[in-house]
Amino acid sequence: MKGIFHLLAWLAGSLLLWGAGLPAQTGTVQGKLIDPLNQPIPEVTITVPETSQTFRSDGEGSFRFELPAGRTYLIQFTHAAYQRAVWEVEVIEARTFTKQIKMLNREMGQVDIVGERDPTDIGEDAMLVSPISMEQLVEMPTISPSVEGLMKGMPGVSTNNEFSSQYQVRGGNFDENLVYVNGIEIYRPFLARAGQQEGLGFSNPSLAQDLRFSTGGFAARYGDKLSSVLDITYREPREFRATAELGIITTNLHVEGRSQNRRDSTKPGRFTYLMGARRFAMSYFLNSLETRGDYRPSFLDYQGMFTFTPKSQYYPEQVRQRRDGSLDTLYYANEKLKFTTFVALTRNRYQFEPRSKVSTFGTISQAFRVQTAFEGREVSNYNTGLGAFMIEHRPHARLKFDYIFTAFRTQEAELFDVEGGYLLGEVNTNFASEEFNESEFDLGIGTEFRHARNYLTATVASAQAKGSWTLSNDRTHRLHFGLKYQYQLIDDNLEEYSLLDSAGYVVDESGHFNVDEYIRGQVRLPSNQYKGYLQHDWRLSPRLRLESGARLVYYDLIDRWMFSPRVQLLMDLRQDPQGEPLTRLRVATGMYQQAPFYREFRRFDGSLNTDLAPQQAIHGILGLDHQFYAWNRPFRLFAEAYYKYLDNIIPYEVQNVRIRYYPDEVATGYATGVDLRINGEFIKGVDSWVSLGVLKTAEDIVGDDRGFVPRPTDQRFTFAMYFQDELPIDPTFKVHISYIYGSGLRHGPPQTFDQRTAFGFPAYHRADLGFSKLITFQDRVEQRFRYGVESIWATIEIFNLFQRSNTVSYVWIKDLQNNRFAVNNYLSARLLNVRVVFKLR
Structure with a gap:
């Protein structure tokens, strides 16, 4: 065959x-x-x-x-x-x-289908900035090859965990970010405690065509989170293409195509398919961690998008004369209907049998060492399914409706029985001593036992109708509108406890168990949300554009209405002869209200407090987007200053990627800072970028009389860069280096509300280096027809180039005098990775 x-x-x-x-x-x-x-x-x-x-x-x-x-x-x-x-x-x-x-420059956009300009197009989104090249996303050296995981170098984004695809934006936490794929909202795992348990992020870079990212001040047609929105668009294929990626930790297969038009071969077919499957097994990286044991992680996912366009009739544009004598062009929709089906299935297994761990911490003058022996096993299972059916209806070229029906379901289980016995000692730091770097004095001995049987099932179903209407052919006014109904059901069964003893006794003097933490609960929580929005885009002049709109949400679980007005203004200070902006000023403000989903309701003991108000943020943003030439090369500068007033916020603490809220407390707060980014040809012919962020965020707990204290995400300074270079005699040989620096986040002893941000993490440094070679067959027609291979791209990557020991969390232990010590949990060491990507056509 x-x-x-x-x-x-x-x-x-x-x-x-x-x-x-x-x-x-x-x-x-x-x-x-x-x-x-x-x-x-x-x-x-x-x-x-x-x-x-x-x-x-x-x-x-x-x-x-x-x-x-x-x-x-x-x-x-x-x-x-x-x-x-x-x-x-x-x-x-x-x-x-x-x-x-x-x-467009590589950093400024994606493949641009150039044709006659759509007369109904009013222009770019006002505050959706920083489009990123899909090609660069694939080439960047990273442990987590997903779009979300690759956002960490963007201005305003911070992270301290390369294993996780989650990110924090301008002082917010992981739960405050919106992620959409083709208009479908994506949800993150509920029970994950550590980044290595998450697997990959949802979005598949091999399927993505375009993405836009806003760190605040986004428009009313987007949702109801406090911090950011990431809008990813999967492409609609035009021809057959496929990719196969093979690597030490990743296997990625993708295929796409369009059916043939049997009646007219010059016209495209009516059916398209876009499918991708990924396998992610990172035991190779986990074996570099301090905790030794048997790691068996496995992540599999499949995503498919299928479109069908019924037979349509071609309607050429017509010219009519208005009553005032002016001429008007009538445009008709030639493809009135399109049906899209989207399916995503994820299976994630994480099994770990710890054996031992040796950690040294402290200072040069006083160091401590903890030696721990483990017995037991941890098992985390996540099975997720997402299905969506979308109907695109264009009764007129200036009027478009989208009907989206989605169903999401996740089944998560967290099972562990792990016992660890530890010995705490003081380390000899005398360089002249024969016992240098040896434990001399035993300060404590103890045992920790952790048990959990946690099961969670979450179901989210929604029906949405949204549309856009360009009111006239001169593209002066356009309306966006939408209605959405969302049903949520949470089934959560919790049984978890931990024992921490430093004297060899689990029972105290009164005969009661010394249980360090006990969580037990059984929850079935249904709820309904009703949402609507209206947005008006108004081109006041060729250089000035205003977006104004509002969202209205009713949430029956808390019996609250939420009204969120938002305004964005765009002013082009400089344009090219075609009217495209070269220097653009952005001003935005608005209300952003985030209703509690489930985590926010849950107390530390497993009980719920559903008497919560939605968290609120008022954004104020002033930004500049400037394109210029330096050294006869193109560059782009992005700068933005912001202030966020926070109200009704729920305090929380973070351990690794696990967020635990205090629903019985409420606070006010703020986040303010500046984000800068410049990208362009620092090296002629290849694009690179540098970003810088300065942030201060604090909160004031109502009723505690302590004033403002830092929030857990108070990361004052962040710096990221991505540089590329190529051999002048052969540009197919390239080197890629990415570097991220973040000053320390805040932390404290667990379950100590007043001290949860009393201390700071060490700064996070990470440099990843990649060397790549591209082999193309575009000029070898015979080989392309024979083998079907368009190109082969191979890379060797060195992760954590400088062997930096980054701290992701702490384990708190006690000595014989009941003093508490914080023991670092470090991330991955320096490791080598190899990837090869075959592109078929």
Whole structure:
């Protein structure tokens, strides 16, 4: 069967090349390629896949060639320093088609389908900034290859855990971030305690086409979280493509395609498919941790998106005359309906049998060592399913409706029985002593026993209708509107306790057990939410745009209405001749209210407090987005100052990635700071970036008379950079380096409310280095047809290049005098990884 397929492909290619040689009626395609600052781009590779022809732009960025008439072409423009652009053009006999095509810098956007501009398009989203290249996401050296995990270098984002795909934004916690995939809201695991238990983030970079990220001040059509929104779009395939990634910790397969149009081969088919499967097994990395034992993690997921477009009729635009004598163009929707089905299944298993751990902590003058022996096993299981059915209806070119029906279900289990006996001693720090670095004095001996049988099932189902309406062809006004009903059901069964004894006795003098923590509860919690929003986009002038809107939510579990008005203003201080912004000023403010989901209700003993008000934040943002040239290379500067007033916030503490709230307490607070980012060609021909953030966040607990204290996410200074370089004689050889620095987050002894942020973590440093080689077959038509391989990309990555011991959490133990000591839990050591990615077409 495979041989027949290759024979048919060879015959089709031969017939195509033979037909191209016959006298045929042609049309001319010509144009000019420019960068975002309107400068010509020479030496751009121009490919016509339908005829297997390749051309290049000249020194002035111009091009001109002929193509057979009577069909539609997707002409591709590629350059090492710019995002690939595609011009979709229908060539007609004896006609010349001219187009000026702007190619975006790698950091400024994705593949841009260039055609006649949609007359209903009013412009970019006001506050959704910092688009990221999917190609860069794949190439960056990282332990967690998911879109969420790769957001950690963005301005305003902080993290201290490379195992987790979670992130904190401008003083918020993990629960305060919205994540959407094609308009579907994504949820994070409920029971995960450590980053290594999470597996990968939800989104698959191999399927993503575009993403936009806002660290605050986002529009009303987005949801009701306090901190950020990440909006990911999976692509709709145009042709068959596939990738296969093989690595030490990851295996990733992806395939996509579109059906053939049997009646007219020049037109696309009506059915598309996009599928991806991932396997993530990080035992190789976990074996580098201080806690020795048998690690057996396994993460599998599958995602598929399928679209079907019913047969539609072509309606050309028409011109009519208004009563005042002016002319108006009528546009019709040629594809009135599209049906999309999305499926995502995740299976995550984490099994660990700890054996021993040796930790040394303290200072040079006074150091301590804890030696621990374990017996028992930890098991964490997560099974998640997400299904969505979407209907896109366009009764008119200026009116669009989306109907989205989703169902999400997660079944999580947390089972462990682990006993650890520890010996605490003081270490000899005298360099001249023969017993240097040996434990001399035993300060304490004790035992800790942890037991849990926790089971959680969460179900979320929703039905949503939303739309957009451009009121006129001059694109001055556009409305966004939507209604959503959401049902939630939480079934939680908790049975957990821990015993910590430092004197060899579990029973105290009165005969009671010395239980350090006891959690028991059985919860079944249904709830309903009703949501709606209205947003008006108004282009006041070619350089000024206003977005204003509001959200209204009713949550029956707390019996509260939430009204959230939001306003964003965009002012273009400088534009290029095509009207695209070169310097843009952003101003945004608004109310953001986050209703408690489930974690916020739960006390430390497992009982619930459902008498909670929604947490509130008022954002104030002033930002600048400036494009410029330096050293004859393009750069982009992003700067934003912000202030967030917080009210009705629920205090919490963080252990690794586990957030535990104090629902009986309430606080007010604030977060303020500045975020800076510059990206461009620091090295000619390749894009890199540097980001910097300064933050201060604090809260004042109502009724404690202590005033403002730091929040757990008070990370004052963050710095991140990503640099690339390539060999001048062979640009397919590249080096990639990413570096993240974050000053210490806050922490304290567990279950000590007044001291939960009394101490600071050490600063987080991490540098990852990658060397890659790209082999392409675009110019070898015979090999491409024979093997179907478009390119092979291979990389060798060195994680934690400088062997930095980063602390993710602390274990608190006691000595014989009942004094408490904080023992560091460190993250991964320096490790080597290898990945190979095959692209098929």
